[in-house]
Amino acid sequence: MxxxxxxxxxxxxxxxxxxxxxxxxxxxxxxxxxxxxxxxKQAKKHQAFLNDLKKGNKVVTKGGIHGQIVSLSDNVVTLEIAKDITIKVSRDAIGGPLGKDGTTEQKEIKSSGG
Structure with a gap:
């Protein structure tokens, strides 16, 4: 037992x-x-945004610099931040699009707010 x-x-x-x-x-x-x-999902959405960048888009960098895209290459984006003042940043440094009034678009703020 x-x-x-x-x-x-x-x-x-x-x-x-x-x-x-x-x-x-x-x-x-x-x-x-x-x-x-x-x-x-958010990373895929941001990557799709980076792939769809075009000349003339208004964007903000992750560092907070607002500008308009003047030219693009595979890894480098040239932004015009003031009249006749351009800077080159990495494509990955682009944080999101700018709205028509110069602020970040509301949908981007909601999705990144978590």
């Missing part, structure tokens, strides 16, 4: 060991849907 009790104990311990991982798995699932997935 004691041998039967000892044989059943490891089986219950194995099932109990898996059950202890269920909360950890649930936490990972919650983190995925609340943090990781939205961040990936």
């Amino acid at each position: 004691t041998e039967l009790a000892h044989a059943a104990a490891p089986a219950a311990g194995g099932a109990g060991g898996f059950a202890s991982f269920i909360p950890l798995i649930l936490i990972f699932v919650v983190f995925y849907f609340l943090l990781i997935r939205p961040q990936q």
